[in-house]
Every structure is written in structure tokens, then in C-alpha cells.
Amino acid sequence: MAGFNVNHVIRGTGGNAWWNGRHIATLQSAELKISGDFEEINVCGDTSTYRIYNGYSGEGTMTWIKTDSSVMVDLAEAFRSGVMPDITVVTSVAQPGTNKVERIACTDVTVDELMLTKFEKKAITEQEVAFKFGNFEVLETI
Secondary structure (H helix, E strand, O other): OOOOOOOHHOOOOEEEEEEOOOOOOOEEEEEEEEEEEEEEEEEEOOOOEEEEEEEEEEEOOOOOOOOOOHHHHHHHHHHHHOOOOOOOEEEEEEEEOOOOOOEEEOOOOOOOOOOOOOOOOOOOOOEEEEEEEEEEEEEEOO
């Protein structure tokens, strides 16, 4: 196919994430998404259903191989004290063979649930944190 270079296909291997500026060195996966909030409207004399955009909500999940407890300690203290920290999550994924990177920043991050302990025999222990965010910014595109 003309114009297609298989060497430029983006793979997760080129992905990175930062939790409040702390690089997650053992990142396994990251997902950020926004969902639109639409309200349906029907008008007399018209059989169509229209949709009005009211805003969006954002959510994400990051999973990494657990090598320390730093994120867990921060969140556990927040839940115990009732003082929630300002959290920013930044992700990036590089395009191989170029100097191009796609970066997204999420702010106003909140965590509803924190797994304090989860492990099993003969398995690598991972930390997974699901979160919601109030704002986002596309910092760089490919």
C-alpha cells in the first residue's frame, strides 16, 4: 500500500505514564477515554430523535508491575485523612522510526477504589488503579 510504512505502526512498547510526575517504570498498560453525555430530544411533528451534547466524563486505568508502594501510600493516606490530593496523569506513546510522540494529560483525577493487597503464588504482582478525571489536554500528536 502506497504511503504505509509498517515500521511506523504504534505499539504499546513505546508507551509511558507518569502519576503526579512520578514515572511508572514498569507500566504494563494504560487506558484513557472520554464518554459524551448526550440528552435525547423529540419534537412534535418530527419523527427524528435529536441529541444535545451536555459535556463529557473521563476515566482511565493504569496497570504496572509493583516494585514499590509509593502510589498506594499516597492514595491510602488520602482515604484515611479525607484530604484528596491533586492528581495529574500523563501518558505518552512513541511512533517507531520517527521522533513523533502522542501525549495526553489528565487533571482533576479522582480514585474511587484502591486495592491494598492482591497477590498470588508464582505470579508477578501488579498494581492496577482505575480513576476518573475532570479535564484533559492533548499535549502532542503524531
